[in-house]
Amino acid sequence: MKTILVDVTPFDARDNVLNAAVALAGKNDAHVVGLYVTHARLAFTGLYSLTSPYIHPDTSAIEVTWRAKAEEAITKALANTGLSYEFRHVSTIPSDPMDTLIAQVRLADVFITGIDTDWNDNAVSQSDALGQIIEGAGRPIIIVPEKSDYNPKFDTVSIGWDGSRECIRAVFDAIPILRHYAQCSLISVNVDRADMDARRQSATRMIETLGRHDIVASYKNIKAHGSDIKALRKVGEESDLMILGAYHHRRLRERIFGGVTVSILNSPPCPVFLSR
Amino acid sequence: MKTLLVALLPDEDIDTSLDAAITIAHKHGSHIIGYMPIPGPILxxxxxxxxxxxxxxxxxxxxxxxxxxxxxxxxxRMTTEGLSFEFRSDEQTSLNLSLGIIAHARTSDLCIVQMWQSGGKVTADSVESVADIVMASGRPVLALPSQTSRAFAYERVTVAWNASRESARAAFDSVSLLSKAAEVELVWINPQDTPSGNVDIAGAEIATVLARHDIKITDNPISSPSKAGPAIVEQAIRNASDLLVIGAYGHSRLRERILGGATEYILRNPPCAILLSN
Structure with missing residues (x-):
C-alpha cells in the first residue's frame, strides 16, 4: 500500500474519509492522492446535463468553489503529518465521469471513499456506482461509513469468509492492511451442515497462507437466527474493518450485486474493504 | 509470495516447474506446495x-x-534446497486436472504451471487450461514454457500495460516479484488507440505508482504497426526478458472461455515465462 487514492469531491471531503486515508498512509508510509473528479456527483445527480450546454463544467462557479474546498480539505488533513501527498484534479470532459474515476483507481493500491447520504440519483443507486468502480478498476476499495467522530482503530478486522474466488481475492488484496490489525478473524455465517467441512478446510488453508505473511488469524462459524446479512452486519459493528468479496451475478445486461454486498454498501457498519 | 503452489504432472518435466519455484522461494522465503492431481475415470x-x-x-x-x-x-529436491514444503494429491471426478489446481491455487500467493509446447507453439489445450486456472482461481499464475533452454529467472521483466482492469490487476499482483527484479520495463503498445490513454504521459503514472514499491521501472510507450500481442512478444524478446507480465483478458460464455486476442497470441507464442492475472 504505497499509493492511497482518496475521494475528496466535496460530498466526500469529510473528516472520516480523510482520517481513514491518513491513518492507513501513516501505517504504510504511503503517498496520498486526493482525487477530485470534476462533476462526478453533478453527473450522477443529473445536474450535469442541465449545466453542460451552457457553461463548461470545469469553469462553472460552483465547480471552482468545490474544487477549492476539496484542495483545502486534503491539505488540512495532511499538511502536518509528514506524509507525502498531492491534490489531483481530473476533468471528466468529454468522457464519462465514471470511466474517468475508474481509470484513476487503477493507478492506486487502494481507493478510499465515503457514503453519500444525500445521494438522490434515481437512475443509478450508490451501491451500483460503487459496484461499477470495484468491478471496473480491479483494485480494492475501502468504504468509510458516515460517522462524524470516526477515529480509525487497528484492533479487530473481520473477513467475511465463504471460500469463493471473490472472497479470497479480497483477502489477498488486503494482506498489506491486515498486518496492522491486532486481531484477524475469518467469519462465516450459518454454513450448511453439508458444507461445514469444506468451509473449515478452506479457512484453515487460508489461515496457513496468512500465517506465512505474519498474520495470525482464526476462523469462526456464527450460527445466527434471522438473516445472514443481519449477522454479518453485527460482526461489522464490532470490527474496525471488514473485508468482503464483492459478488455479482450477470443477469442479461443488468448487473446485480449480491444481496450482502448491496446491503453493506448501502450502509456500511464499519469501514469495509471490498475487492473482486 | 509466501505460499507457492506448483502443479506436478507426471507427463511434464517437473524439474522445470520446481526450478522456478525454488528460485522464487529462495528470494522470498516461500513455502512450496507440490500438488499432483489424479484424474478421475471416464464414466x-x-x-x-x-x-x-x-x-x-x-x-x-x-x-x-x-x-x-x-x-x-x-x-x-525440496530437502536438498532446505525449503519449507508439503506435498498434496487428490483425485478429481473428471479428466479435467485444472479443477484440482484451481482449488489449491486459491489459497496460494502464486500458482506455477507449465505450458505444453509442440514445435515451439503452445498447444491450444494447454492455453485453455492455463486460462481456466487464471480466471477461476483469481490468483496470479506463472506459466512456464515446457521447451526452454533457459533457467527461470526474473531479473529482466517486461510488464504489458494498457490502462485496463486486467493490466492493473497483473501489475499490482506482481509487485512483490517485480521488487526483486533488476530491471522492469513497462510497455504500452499504441497508447493513442486507448480511449483513456493520455499519449503524453502514457505509462508514466503507473510507473511512478509501481516505483513506490521499490521497483526499478522504466516506462516505454511503443507505436507499432502490429497488433498488441505480437508487438508485446517482440518487445519482450528485444528486452531479453526472463518474465513477461500480462493481464489475462477473457470472459466465459456459458461454459466456454473466450480469451482476448492478445492474451491468446502471447500464450501460444511465449517468448519467456509469463505471469498472468485476471
Missing part, C-alpha cells in the same frame, strides 16, 4: 438401474502408479 452410463461405471481407467491408473515417483522427486 459410462449403464441403463437400468441408471448408474455410472468406469469405462476407461487408464489415466487414473497411470497417475496413481506415478504418484510415489513424483512425490519422492519433489521431496528430494
Amino acid at each position: 459410462m452410463p449403464v441403463a437400468s438401474p441408471m448408474t455410472m461405471v468406469p469405462f476407461d481407467d487408464t489415466m487414473r491408473t497411470r497417475f496413481r502408479e506415478m504418484l510415489p515417483t513424483v512425490k519422492a522427486a519433489f521431496e528430494k
Whole structure:
C-alpha cells in the first residue's frame, strides 16, 4: 500500500474519509492522492446535463468553489503529518465521469471513499456506482461509513469468509492492511451442515497462507437466527474493518450485486474493504 | 509470495516447474506446495438401474502408479534446497486436472504451471487450461514454457500495460516479484488507440505508482504497426526478458472461455515465462 487514492469531491471531503486515508498512509508510509473528479456527483445527480450546454463544467462557479474546498480539505488533513501527498484534479470532459474515476483507481493500491447520504440519483443507486468502480478498476476499495467522530482503530478486522474466488481475492488484496490489525478473524455465517467441512478446510488453508505473511488469524462459524446479512452486519459493528468479496451475478445486461454486498454498501457498519 | 503452489504432472518435466519455484522461494522465503492431481475415470452410463461405471481407467491408473515417483522427486529436491514444503494429491471426478489446481491455487500467493509446447507453439489445450486456472482461481499464475533452454529467472521483466482492469490487476499482483527484479520495463503498445490513454504521459503514472514499491521501472510507450500481442512478444524478446507480465483478458460464455486476442497470441507464442492475472 504505497499509493492511497482518496475521494475528496466535496460530498466526500469529510473528516472520516480523510482520517481513514491518513491513518492507513501513516501505517504504510504511503503517498496520498486526493482525487477530485470534476462533476462526478453533478453527473450522477443529473445536474450535469442541465449545466453542460451552457457553461463548461470545469469553469462553472460552483465547480471552482468545490474544487477549492476539496484542495483545502486534503491539505488540512495532511499538511502536518509528514506524509507525502498531492491534490489531483481530473476533468471528466468529454468522457464519462465514471470511466474517468475508474481509470484513476487503477493507478492506486487502494481507493478510499465515503457514503453519500444525500445521494438522490434515481437512475443509478450508490451501491451500483460503487459496484461499477470495484468491478471496473480491479483494485480494492475501502468504504468509510458516515460517522462524524470516526477515529480509525487497528484492533479487530473481520473477513467475511465463504471460500469463493471473490472472497479470497479480497483477502489477498488486503494482506498489506491486515498486518496492522491486532486481531484477524475469518467469519462465516450459518454454513450448511453439508458444507461445514469444506468451509473449515478452506479457512484453515487460508489461515496457513496468512500465517506465512505474519498474520495470525482464526476462523469462526456464527450460527445466527434471522438473516445472514443481519449477522454479518453485527460482526461489522464490532470490527474496525471488514473485508468482503464483492459478488455479482450477470443477469442479461443488468448487473446485480449480491444481496450482502448491496446491503453493506448501502450502509456500511464499519469501514469495509471490498475487492473482486 | 509466501505460499507457492506448483502443479506436478507426471507427463511434464517437473524439474522445470520446481526450478522456478525454488528460485522464487529462495528470494522470498516461500513455502512450496507440490500438488499432483489424479484424474478421475471416464464414466459410462449403464441403463437400468441408471448408474455410472468406469469405462476407461487408464489415466487414473497411470497417475496413481506415478504418484510415489513424483512425490519422492519433489521431496528430494525440496530437502536438498532446505525449503519449507508439503506435498498434496487428490483425485478429481473428471479428466479435467485444472479443477484440482484451481482449488489449491486459491489459497496460494502464486500458482506455477507449465505450458505444453509442440514445435515451439503452445498447444491450444494447454492455453485453455492455463486460462481456466487464471480466471477461476483469481490468483496470479506463472506459466512456464515446457521447451526452454533457459533457467527461470526474473531479473529482466517486461510488464504489458494498457490502462485496463486486467493490466492493473497483473501489475499490482506482481509487485512483490517485480521488487526483486533488476530491471522492469513497462510497455504500452499504441497508447493513442486507448480511449483513456493520455499519449503524453502514457505509462508514466503507473510507473511512478509501481516505483513506490521499490521497483526499478522504466516506462516505454511503443507505436507499432502490429497488433498488441505480437508487438508485446517482440518487445519482450528485444528486452531479453526472463518474465513477461500480462493481464489475462477473457470472459466465459456459458461454459466456454473466450480469451482476448492478445492474451491468446502471447500464450501460444511465449517468448519467456509469463505471469498472468485476471
